[in-house]
Amino acid sequence: MAVSGVEEAVTCAHDPLEALSSDVILAHLRRLLMVEPGRASSRGLKLHVALGIHPRAIPPDHGRVLEELPGLLKNPSVVAVGEIGLDSGSEIEKRVFVEQLQMADELGFPVIVHTPRTGKPEVTPRIVDLIGENIDEDRAVVEHVNMDVLPDLIETECILGLTVQPEKLTPSEAVDILREYGTERFVLNSDMSSAPSDPLSVPRTVHRMRMEGFGRREIRRVSRENIKDILKI
Numbered sequence: 001m002a003v004s005g006v007e008e009a010v011t012c013a014h015d016p017l018e019a020l021s022s023d024v025i026l027a028h029l030r031r032l033l034m035v036e037p038g039r040a041s042s043r044g045l046k047l048h049v050a051l052g053i054h055p056r057a058i059p060p061d062h063g064r065v066l067e068e069l070p071g072l073l074k075n076p077s078v079v080a081v082g083e084i085g086l087d088s089g090s091e092i093e094k095r096v097f098v099e100q101l102q103m104a105d106e107l108g109f110p111v112i113v114h115t116p117r118t119g120k121p122e123v124t125p126r127i128v129d130l131i132g133e134n135i136d137e138d139r140a141v142v143e144h145v146n147m148d149v150l151p152d153l154i155e156t157e158c159i160l161g162l163t164v165q166p167e168k169l170t171p172s173e174a175v176d177i178l179r180e181y182g183t184e185r186f187v188l189n190s191d192m193s194s195a196p197s198d199p200l201s202v203p204r205t206v207h208r209m210r211m212e213g214f215g216r217r218e219i220r221r222v223s224r225e226n227i228k229d230i231l232k233i
């Protein structure tokens with residue numbers, strides 16, 4: 001990534017292991033803080049961290065993670081609470097999402113919010129409602145948006161994440177969205193994870209934008225400035 005011109009990145013909590021207990025999730029969060037920034041920095045990449053309980057990784061004793069989270073969020077690498085959100089949209093997901101939205105609001109953190117792969121048109125409006133009830137919309141990055149949900153999301157104040165990843169958006173689909181909706185409210189990301197991912201997907205999309213005549217300012221906005229503004233980095 002650094003070779004391709006990426007200078008800084010944000011890594012989020014996700015679901016790398018089955019959430020059998022809070023110990024699994026806490027070990028994941030501690031690794032994000034203690035290991036990953038140094039690993040990235042040794043390769044020339046400044047790494048920021050978002051911490052939270054991902055909706056697909058809610059352990060039965062999640063209360064213990066929620067208790068320890070405020071202490072972990074004090075680490076200087078932390079820039080946001082995330083990924084949090086809904087996946088299936090179950091009651092337990094909603095409770096854990098709301099608790100984390102309120103925690104972020106109280107502690108002054110922005111949130112990075114997951115939307116599901118299946119059921120996106122049904123679940124996303126519930127996610128947006130819960131954001132609006134618990135934190136200022138302009139403190140939320142709503143991730144993995146696509147054409148199915150954009151007409152509604154563009155009416156909100158949320159920042160919208162275009163995930164350029166083999167099973168989500170191609171660079172060309174992301175560019176189509178930016179042409180239709182403008183660059184003001186969007187951020188590009190690769191969502192590098194255990195799902196098939198491309199570490200060069202943001203540089204590829206930037207390259208495609210350049211080829212299709214987007215200006216320097218528009219490109220910087222979606223690849224750098226919008227996310228730096230909301231995360232205050």
Ligand SMILES: [Zn+2]
Nearest residue numbers: 083114115143
């Ligand atoms: Zn996600």
